[in-house]
Amino acid sequence: MATVWIPSLLRDLTAGRQVLDAPGRTVGQVIDALDRAYPGFRDRLCEGNRIRPILTAYVDGRTAQLGLLEPVGEQSEVQFLPAVAGG
Amino acid sequence: MGPYRAPGSTPASFAGEAVVDELAEKIGMDPLAFRLKNCAQDGTRRIVGAVHRDIAGIDVLKAAQAHEHYSAPLGGPNRGRGVAFAYWGNWGAESSSTISVNGDGTVSLLLGSVDITGTRTSLAMQAAEALGLALDQVKPTVADTDAIGYTQVSAGSRTTMASGVSVVKAAEDVIAQMCARAAMLWSVPVESVSYDQGTFATSARATERIGFVELAGQLNQTGGPITGVGNVNVPEWGGTFGAHIADVEVDPETGKVTVLRYTAVQDVGTAIHPGQVEGQMQGGATQGIGWALYEGYAYDDEGQLLNPTLLDYKQPTALDVPSIETVLIEDPYPKHPFGVRGVGETPIVPPPGALANAIYRATGARMDELPMTPTHILEQMGVI
Numbered sequence: 452m453a454t455v456w457i458p459s460l461l462r463d464l465t466a467g468r469q470v471l472d473a474p475g476r477t478v479g480q481v482i483d484a485l486d487r488a489y490p491g492f493r494d495r496l497c498e499g500n501r502i503r504p505i506l507t508a509y510v511d512g513r514t515a516q517l518g519l520l521e522p523v524g525e526q527s528e529v530q531f532l533p534a535v536a537g538g
Numbered sequence: 539m540g541p542y543r544a545p546g547s548t549p550a551s552f553a554g555e556a557v558v559d560e561l562a563e564k565i566g567m568d569p570l571a572f573r574l575k576n577c578a579q580d581g582t583r584r585i586v587g588a589v590h591r592d593i594a595g596i597d598v599l600k601a602a603q604a605h606e607h608y609s610a611p612l613g614g615p616n617r618g619r620g621v622a623f624a625y626w627g628n629w630g631a632e633s634s635s636t637i638s639v640n641g642d643g644t645v646s647l648l649l650g651s652v653d654i655t656g657t658r659t660s661l662a663m664q665a666a667e668a669l670g671l672a673l674d675q676v677k678p679t680v681a682d683t684d685a686i687g688y689t690q691v692s693a694g695s696r697t698t699m700a701s702g703v704s705v706v707k708a709a710e711d712v713i714a715q716m717c718a719r720a721a722m723l724w725s726v727p728v729e730s731v732s733y734d735q736g737t738f739a740t741s742a743r744a745t746e747r748i749g750f751v752e753l754a755g756q757l758n759q760t761g762g763p764i765t766g767v768g769n770v771n772v773p774e775w776g777g778t779f780g781a782h783i784a785d786v787e788v789d790p791e792t793g794k795v796t797v798l799r800y801t802a803v804q805d806v807g808t809a810i811h812p813g814q815v816e817g818q819m820q821g822g823a824t825q826g827i828g829w830a831l832y833e834g835y836a837y838d839d840e841g842q843l844l845n846p847t848l849l850d851y852k853q854p855t856a857l858d859v860p861s862i863e864t865v866l867i868e869d870p871y872p873k874h875p876f877g878v879r880g881v882g883e884t885p886i887v888p889p890p891g892a893l894a895n896a897i898y899r900a901t902g903a904r905m906d907e908l909p910m911t912p913t914h915i916l917e918q919m920g921v922i
Contacts, residue, residue, distance in 0.1 A: 532586055
């Protein structure tokens with residue numbers, strides 16, 4: 452199962468837990484698995500069939516360029532980070 | 539949060555670097571040595587879960603420690619020296635470029651990135667290097683949105699890095715197409731054609747060679763114009779660290795801070811155009827000094843904004859800031875063709891922390907808000 456790091460702004464959904472294990476072969480499947488365990492998780496991360504623009508998903512240190520379709524491995528690390536507008 | 543240089547990081551660093559300074563003082567340790575002892579390295583996990591890779595924070599701290607500024611005498615009363623150390627992660631994302639080969643051997647480089655910091659030059663330099671041409675053979679133009687593929691903002695410390703990847707990809711496309719033309723001219727397999735520093739050759743016949751300029755002049759007789767395309771979405775990037783050293787003098791009667799000397803050290807990756815990199819470091823540090831000492835909204839008792847225009851909203855000028863010394867630590871980022879890291883945002887992060895720590899050493903008073911105005915400094919000193 453992938454290891455998922457939960458940003459502080461979403462930890463109200465996970466009873467304060469920062470690191471979780473979740474099954475799934477894509478970022479979308481991982482989110483769906485977390486939504487089953489922590490209802491409301493998907494709504495906070497997604498808008499329709501895409502990750503919300505204010506968030507960026509990372510898989511093994513790389514941005515998930517395929518969004519919800521980004522492949523996730525058994526040993527992958529997944530992070531969801533708030534996007535910031537730099538200058 | 540709106541667009542800003544290293545958004546959110548500067549005030550957080552101001553608070554954090556004051557705490558780090560207090561910890562070092564508490565155990566009687568040199569503030570840079572304390573940071574060096576606790577510095578993130580490759581493999582260190584960040585608080586958000588991401589793992590640092592290909593970073594050079596330790597090299598930055600060692601260079602700051604070794605810099606003559608750090609051990610120079612302060613030379614007078616009411617003076618103090620402070621340091622701060624900071625990180626910013628930068629960005630990659632989408633960039634588009636095209637390179638068209640002209641009949642005279644020049645190339646027209648069309649860029650999706652808007653040029654706000656001289657990136658036309660740093661991107662043209664990367665195109666010239668990738669094509670094995672002289673810089674004056676590359677004619678860069680910033681395209682409008684109808685003329686080029688999608689390109690992310692010219693911000694986020696991404697332009698020279700991510701658009702550089704795009705430019706290199708366009709150059710590789712040009713070279714591949716021109717190799718095919720050379721193969722056609724020589725009636726040899728394209729796989730046998732190679733290109734090195736302006737000259738095409740084939741392993742099929744050692745006598746066959748043709749220069750880029752000469753082949754460019756034959757494009758219309760060998761199939762027509764060539765345009766290389768570089769549309770990329772860069773998934774990884776190299777963050778950078780900055781260590782700043784600040785000397786200040788604080789007038790004990792007025793609370794006015796004079797910045798006497800300022801040095802910025804940063805791991806900049808490969809400095810494609812060192813002058814532009816220095817400019818980013820000096821500009822970022824100056825903006826950070828403004829945030830530290832001057833920039834803030836003032837309201838009267840009825841909530842009326844008292845400084846709504848740039849006539850009243852103080853920003854630093856050349857009269858307020860010394861010539862900022864820069865130290866470029868060139869630690870190439872291994873996942874960029876030329877080792878580029880974004881450099882523009884990191885230098886705004888350390889200045890308030892460095893200045894607050896310098897003010898503490900000059901006055902014995904810790905600062906707990908920005909900007910550190912003369913009034914606030916006198917309040918913290920217990921003068922008013």
